[in-house]
Amino acid sequence: MPELPEVETVVRGLQKVLSGRRVVSVRLGKTDFIDDPVAVEQELPGKTILAVKRFGKFLLFDLESPQQLENGTSLLIHLGMTGQLRTCPAEAPVLPHTHVFLGLNDGRELRYTDIRRFGRFAVLKNGAREVALGGLGLDPLEASEKQFCERLRGRRARMKALLLDQRVFRGIGNIYADESLWRARIHPMKLAAMLSERNLRDLYRAVQKVLTDAIRLRGSSVSDYVDSEGERGGFQQRHRVYQRHGEKCSRCGGTIRRAIVAGRSSHFCPRCQPSPRQQKPAKP
DNA sequence: CTTACGGCCTGGGTGC
């Protein structure tokens, strides 16, 4: 599933190939994941892609029309669980479940393929971008240790729920939440308010390390994630807990468990991520 | 206000 490191990898790949390219045509398949399909068909042709950026798990294409009548048009894309964005020659064979084809002025195409169609596609003009992204929290890689800890300190929700909440931090999903909590030795059911300052600092460092390592290895390919060139990531081989239930913890030898926390399957080592029930509240 | 939870969308994989 594309989370921050996967989206970052895709964005870097697309930025290299797409910036300065102009969209010359739009072809759509199924459109139930597109906010306003007609707007996509009408707005994109003729627009130049100035830049491709990441905002949390969203991709943002900055677009400019030749006459520059409006400013700040952007294409917003969320890959959901199974979305793939790839460029290829226009004549390349079409993968199943490909629903958006953007023809480019260099004879290539940008294609969006999404088996489940849990993704999102939208053209946003002027202020709509701020509205769509306004509720999202801090980018964990842009946050200072102080900012990061402030966001969590005193919260009475489970740590797993807070890490997954895009209003708290944008970009973290199930894989990197589990991997970060393992690294910081924090149980996913632990309430944030029960964490010591030491715990918070450890978690900050764990998140930084896990996300930057994952970006370096071009993301995790657990199901069908591939980057903009169709290449799989490499970080899945470094996962310590995610989908490793039943295996031995590489740190303490305990048996990794899987449990539903905050409605999501969570993977952790019950031995080095001690259960909250066996733990006393942090001292004031 | 904050948190928890169930349901919904879709279809590939799994297990009977």
Added chain:
DNA sequence: TGCACCCAGGCCGTAA
């Protein structure tokens, strides 16, 4: 061979 079921991320409504 079929088929019910699970599960994923985001979002929304509802309840405490």
